Amino acid sequence: MTDRRGLLIILSSPSGAGKSTLASRLMAWDPGLKFSVSATTRAPRPGEEHGREYFFLTEDQFKGQVRRGEMLEHAHVFGNFYGSPAGPVRDTIDAGQDVLFDVDWQGEIQIRNSDLGKHALSIFILPPSIKELRRRLESRGQDSAEVISRRMLKSWDEISHWGYYDYVLINDDLDSTEEKLKTIVSAERMRRIQQPALQEHVRKLQAEFEDLS
Ligand code: ADP
Ligand code: 5GP
Numbered sequence: 311m312t313d314r315r316g317l318l319i320i321l322s323s324p325s326g327a328g329k330s331t332l333a334s335r336l337m338a339w340d341p342g343l344k345f346s347v348s349a350t351t352r353a354p355r356p357g358e359e360h361g362r363e364y365f366f367l368t369e370d371q372f373k374g375q376v377r378r379g380e381m382l383e384h385a386h387v388f389g390n391f392y393g394s395p396a397g398p399v400r401d402t403i404d405a406g407q408d409v410l411f412d413v414d415w416q417g418e419i420q421i422r423n424s425d426l427g428k429h430a431l432s433i434f435i436l437p438p439s440i441k442e443l444r445r446r447l448e449s450r451g452q453d454s455a456e457v458i459s460r461r462m463l464k465s466w467d468e469i470s471h472w473g474y475y476d477y478v479l480i481n482d483d484l485d486s487t488e489e490k491l492k493t494i495v496s497a498e499r500m501r502r503i504q505q506p507a508l509q510e511h512v513r514k515l516q517a518e519f520e521d522l523s
Contacts, residue, residue: 313507316403317498318426319343320411320418320475323435324465326447328481332435333412335488336495344402346411349375352390355452365395383413383420388460394421403429408495415471422474431498433491434475438482440465 319336323329337343349365351372360366367375372391376384384393394411402409403426411417418432437443443465447458472478477494481487502508 312404312406313505314406314499315429315504315506316406317408317495317504318399318403318411318421318430319408319495320413320421320430320432321435322413322415322418322432322468322471322475323481324437324443324468325461326443326450326465327435327437328446328484328487329412329435331484332481332488332491333410336410336491339488339492340408340495342407344398344407344409346394346399346409348392348394348413349381350390350392352388352392382424382426383417385414385416385420387414387416388464392417399426408499415468415474418471418474428503431477431495432475433477433479433494434472435487436469436472436478436480438480 321329321333333345337345347361347363347365349367349372351367351369352364354360354364354366358364358366369391372384372393375381375395376393380395380397381393382396382399384391386392392413394413394417399409411421413421418430421427422430422432437446440462444458444462447453447461453461479487479490498504
């Protein structure tokens with residue numbers, strides 16, 4: 311048995327609030343963190359690679375995986391299907407490493423309600439203002455004006471689910487949000503349920519204690 315059980319760390323936000331940037335910083339801080347590469351039916355953006363950002367699947371392939379129970383969660387977002395393959399998540403947390411998810415609120419609820427839900431830690435990232443959210447989406451320069459407008463329209467839907475999350479951070483200053491995120495993750499790793507080896511330790515303490523008498 312490993313000393314600790316991995317966490318399922320779920321990061322959600324309206325598109326453009328800074329979730330991917332924060333996820334990259336978290337992974338740079340702890341290279342042992344494994345990113346859950348989702349499957350999607352959307353087309354790759356320039357620079358995206360199959361197996362790195364996403365597994366790019368056809369709708370038939372995606373639905374086959376769902377049917378065979380291979381997804382921990384799945385959802386329809388912006389007209390495309392997205393889902394988190396379950397196998398790698400189970401292997402990683404059993405090996406004592408955390409898994410980082412970039413999923414929407416529908417994914418958060420399904421992961422929380424799954425058999426792995428007790429190991430979930432969910433964090434919602436809010437933008438400081440809607441004006442700044444739009445500015446960030448535009449400055450990223452990855453999407454057309456039409457896609458940006460669609461994402462802005464969807465952003466309230468995502469924000470309105472903030473109350474489902476364990477922690478909510480306002481991503482105003484990037485460095486200070488990053489520090490808060492690291493503090494949360496460090497503390498949550500100490501949860502009793504994340505430390506299966508504690509039981510054995512307490513048993514040893516008990517044996518020592520009984521030897522005293
Ligand atoms: P998301 O993954 O939530 O869609 P990104 O991480 O891609 O968002 O961030 C969108 C844009 O905003 C990027 O250009 C990123 O560099 C920038 N950004 C992220 N966080 C901040 C911040 N705290 N202050 C200013 N710009 C930020
Ligand atoms: P994008 O197309 O910009 O990469 O992602 C669009 C949205 O889909 C984001 O809100 C992202 O969090 C969400 N998403 C990405 N992968 C998954 C997934 O596996 N499951 C769910 N439920 N949402 C996902």
